[in-house]
Amino acid sequence: MTPIRSLFSSGAVLIAIVYLVLFAIYAIAQPSALSAFSIQALLNNSLPLMLAAAGQTFVVLQGGFDLSVAGVISLANVVVAVYPMEGPGGALVNLLMVCAIGLAVGATNGLLVAYLRIQSIAATLGTMIVCQGIALLILKAPGGHVADWMSYELTDSLFRVFPVTALIAIVVCLLWLVFRRMNVGIALYAVGRDETSAALSGIDVRRVRFTGFCIAGVLYGAAAYMLAAQTATGNPTAGEPFLLLTFAAVALGGTSFSGGSGGVIGSVIGAATLMLMQKVLFSTGISSFYTGVFQGIVMVLAVLFAAAVLHLSQRGRASA
Amino acid sequence: MSSGSVLSIEGLTKRYGATTALSSVSLEASGGEVHAILGENGAGKSTLVKILSGAVLRNSGTIRLAGAGYDARSVLEARAAGVATAFQELSLLPNLTIGQNLLLPRVSSGAFLPAGRRRILAEATAILGRFDAGDIDPRRTVGELTLAEKQRVEIVRALAHGTRVLILDEPTAALPDTDWLFRQVRRATEAGIAVLYISHRLGEVRELCQRATVLRNGRSIGTVPLVDVNDDQIFQMMVGRSPQSQFPARPQVPADALPVLEGRQIAGGRLRGIDFVLRKGEILGFAGLEGQGQSELFRALAGLNPRVGGTILVGGKEVELSSPRKAMATPPGIAFVPEERKVEGIFGGLRTAENISLPVLERISAAGFVTSRRDAEAIAESAEAVALARRYFGFRMDELSGGNQQKAVLARALMTGAQCLVMFDPTRGVDVGTKQAIYALIRRFADSGGAIAIYSSELSELVHLCDRCAVVYRGRIHAEFAREALSEENLLSAAHGHGAETRERRAG
Numbered sequence: 001m002t003p004i005r006s007l008f009s010s011g012a013v014l015i016a017i018v019y020l021v022l023f024a025i026y027a028i029a030q031p032s033a034l035s036a037f038s039i040q041a042l043l044n045n046s047l048p049l050m051l052a053a054a055g056q057t058f059v060v061l062q063g064g065f066d067l068s069v070a071g072v073i074s075l076a077n078v079v080v081a082v083y084p085m086e087g088p089g090g091a092l093v094n095l096l097m098v099c100a101i102g103l104a105v106g107a108t109n110g111l112l113v114a115y116l117r118i119q120s121i122a123a124t125l126g127t128m129i130v131c132q133g134i135a136l137l138i139l140k141a142p143g144g145h146v147a148d149w150m151s152y153e154l155t156d157s158l159f160r161v162f163p164v165t166a167l168i169a170i171v172v173c174l175l176w177l178v179f180r181r182m183n184v185g186i187a188l189y190a191v192g193r194d195e196t197s198a199a200l201s202g203i204d205v206r207r208v209r210f211t212g213f214c215i216a217g218v219l220y221g222a223a224a225y226m227l228a229a230q231t232a233t234g235n236p237t238a239g240e241p242f243l244l245l246t247f248a249a250v251a252l253g254g255t256s257f258s259g260g261s262g263g264v265i266g267s268v269i270g271a272a273t274l275m276l277m278q279k280v281l282f283s284t285g286i287s288s289f290y291t292g293v294f295q296g297i298v299m300v301l302a303v304l305f306a307a308a309v310l311h312l313s314q315r316g317r318a319s320a
Numbered sequence: 321m322s323s324g325s326v327l328s329i330e331g332l333t334k335r336y337g338a339t340t341a342l343s344s345v346s347l348e349a350s351g352g353e354v355h356a357i358l359g360e361n362g363a364g365k366s367t368l369v370k371i372l373s374g375a376v377l378r379n380s381g382t383i384r385l386a387g388a389g390y391d392a393r394s395v396l397e398a399r400a401a402g403v404a405t406a407f408q409e410l411s412l413l414p415n416l417t418i419g420q421n422l423l424l425p426r427v428s429s430g431a432f433l434p435a436g437r438r439r440i441l442a443e444a445t446a447i448l449g450r451f452d453a454g455d456i457d458p459r460r461t462v463g464e465l466t467l468a469e470k471q472r473v474e475i476v477r478a479l480a481h482g483t484r485v486l487i488l489d490e491p492t493a494a495l496p497d498t499d500w501l502f503r504q505v506r507r508a509t510e511a512g513i514a515v516l517y518i519s520h521r522l523g524e525v526r527e528l529c530q531r532a533t534v535l536r537n538g539r540s541i542g543t544v545p546l547v548d549v550n551d552d553q554i555f556q557m558m559v560g561r562s563p564q565s566q567f568p569a570r571p572q573v574p575a576d577a578l579p580v581l582e583g584r585q586i587a588g589g590r591l592r593g594i595d596f597v598l599r600k601g602e603i604l605g606f607a608g609l610e611g612q613g614q615s616e617l618f619r620a621l622a623g624l625n626p627r628v629g630g631t632i633l634v635g636g637k638e639v640e641l642s643s644p645r646k647a648m649a650t651p652p653g654i655a656f657v658p659e660e661r662k663v664e665g666i667f668g669g670l671r672t673a674e675n676i677s678l679p680v681l682e683r684i685s686a687a688g689f690v691t692s693r694r695d696a697e698a699i700a701e702s703a704e705a706v707a708l709a710r711r712y713f714g715f716r717m718d719e720l721s722g723g724n725q726q727k728a729v730l731a732r733a734l735m736t737g738a739q740c741l742v743m744f745d746p747t748r749g750v751d752v753g754t755k756q757a758i759y760a761l762i763r764r765f766a767d768s769g770g771a772i773a774i775y776s777s778e779l780s781e782l783v784h785l786c787d788r789c790a791v792v793y794r795g796r797i798h799a800e801f802a803r804e805a806l807s808e809e810n811l812l813s814a815a816h817g818h819g820a821e822t823r824e825r826r827a828g
Contacts, residue, residue, distance in 0.1 A: 199395065
């Protein structure tokens with residue numbers, strides 16, 4: 001495969017180009033889009049979905065689906081709003097709380113799917129419903145209060161120029177680049193592609209699946225945390241919009257739902273693209289009712305385009 | 321060379337639910353020995369291999385490795401004990417590089433360390449070099465490799481881990497050149513390793529192995545020194561009856577018989593202009609080493625490679641074979657029997673009967689529904705033609721042995737009513753009994769006026785079966801032999817590019 005073709009057939013590059021094109025349209029339609037404030041607001045809006053989509057990738061890569069994303073975000077979101085803790089130390093405790101919730105749900109999913117061999121869509125549907133129920137028990141209606149330190153500092157900029165949220169997104173991507181070269185990361189791709197061959201290659205398939213679900217859960221917790229910081233309030237149904245959007249972001253980012261190919265960076269940019277699209281449609285005066293229509297169409301086009309590029313690169317290879 | 325028993329198996333039993341895959345299998349292999357395991361598909365060889373590899377747990381029986389008890393519960397534990405397998409189905413991950421595959425599951429040196437490209441390259445290069453496979457670039461993705469290359473990587477990985485017992489399950493199924501493998505096996509035995517060698521090719525087994533243990537229906541029938549038995553005796557042990565090895569001569573196909581399938585200057589990919597004519601009632605063979613273009617050619621004839629150049633005529637009329645459906649529907653109809661049935665041929669989750677009746681669902685369904693009774697009635701004739709027992713109809717396809725899966729694929733090809741069969745290595749990896757059934761089917765099909773194009777990696781098969789045989793070399797028909805001139809030696813030398821018969825003489 002030529003370098004240019006391989007570049008194009010990697011989903012992350014494709015979606016990054018889509019993002020830049022959209023951003024150019026946005027900047028033309030609304031010149032204030034390029035202001036530091038506007039960029040920061042856009043990033044703040046996007047980060048929760050970015051984190052959730054990053055988490056979902058760890059499950060989709062192994063060929064599974066994780067619906068519990070909606071439940072974990074709702075649950076962790078209300079926990080932060082009902083038990084706010086002030087100051088940086090309090091924010092850290094809150095962060096540990098949501099990560100623990102995510103880890104617990106992820107571990108449950110992993111146990112059900114990897115060890116008890118329940119289909120991922122069924123197992124995570126169950127945990128999602130349970131989490132949503134608990135969220136409603138904790139907080140009946142939108143309300144509560146998120147600690148001030150969290151909602152100010154985490155949505156601000158470092159030294160007034162670099163948005164904290166951008167830093168978090170970059171850190172997640174860098175961690176991913178390390179993870180995908182670790183034994184468990186390589187094994188995740190192996191398991192997603194062919195479970196039997198992976199086992200015959202000496203991989204502990206169950207442990208790899210379990211680990212993937214745990215990491216996903218923790219990232220959902222982090223997503224809920226950033227959502228709370230951004231909205232400064234709790235909502236027991238906050239996670240619901242995330243359910244389908246995370247899958248859309250993962251698909252946009254070039255990760256295959258059959259498992260074994262793709263990656264977190266594509267999903268993160270895919271999530272950013274979906275959020276940017278909302279802004280673009282708004283700024284060009286198109287009714288927000290059309291947002292979903294456009295998001296869906298762009299997603300299908302992106303997947304089609306990626307498939308076409310892959311097809312072309314394989315043809316090129318066959319005749320080479 | 322060390323001797324003494326390295327591996328001894330006694331009373332090994334494995335049950336899957338109600339079916340017994342292995343019952344009281346016993347076997348003993350010494351260090352430095354190449355020990356063949358022979359048996360039809362479904363005889364229990366795969367199960368035995370999987371138990372020894374740690375992929376499947378046994379129900380009872382004892383296995384001793386160099387005197388100590390051996391009870392591997394995972395592939396890693398087996399490797400730790402020095403037992404490794406090159407699997408028939410190949411256990412490589414197509415989305416990873418060769419280097420990553422070779423080092424799995426510990427690609428990186430520490431659990432929390434990322435694996436560096438340079439380290440993977442260095443280690444994989446060292447492993448490949450140790451086994452004379454330095455020509456393989458470990459940076460390539462496995463998915464890009466030919467079947468033969470994949471097989472070599474699979475074998476190298478087993479060689480790297482099999483320090484006491486090396487298990488090779490059909491290692492030459494896709495290897496065009498066995499020299500390299502045999503060299504590695506001899507080196508392993510010189511180091512005192514016991515090699516278990518599973519192959520359907522008796523020639524190889526005789527060349528390489530000293531003793532053979534024969535399995536039949538999950539039991540070990542016995543262990544024999546290979547010098548003491550002839551092939552017929554081995555077949556007899558394997559099938560419990562003596563097989564008919566020779567075919568009666570077929571009448572000559574008249575040279576003016578109706579052309580059923582014709583190719584003119586088919587090119588594209590590896591193909592550089594192929595001409596052939598297949599006539600009614602004829603069996604036309606294609607021979608060739610791996611990767612000479614024969615698979616592109618057959619895929620084109622099946623409608624799976626629509627962008628190929630040149631002209632294809634079906635029933636005398638020029639057509640564009642844009643899909644398998646089109647190929648089937650263009651009279652007199654072309655049905656394709658693929659090589660990798662695991663990938664291309666079957667729906668593992670569906671019942672056997674459903675798999676067979678797929679092409680004719682529209683014909684046998686009532687108001688869009690198919691009942692299993694209608695299914696069974698519709699496929700009875702085809703199933704009988706390929707000697708597929710009726711009791712398998714209700715099984716899920718992936719529960720059948722390889723031989724029976726292939727029979728079902730053949731039955732499905734017959735169901736289409738096509739008068740032309742395009743078969744790509746239809747007997748690869750199937751047992752002796754199934755092979756005989758397939759040969760009989762091919763001859764009957766041709767006798768009743770059908771036409772068959774067949775590629776086979778086993779030259780003896782082509783010599784026995786074909787009316788004519790074309791040899792593909794570097795994307796062209798390099799030579800063509802009529803039945804009188806057909807011999808394995810002729811085919812082999814032409815397949816290596818020697819003795820250009822038809823084409824170059826005509827061109828020059």
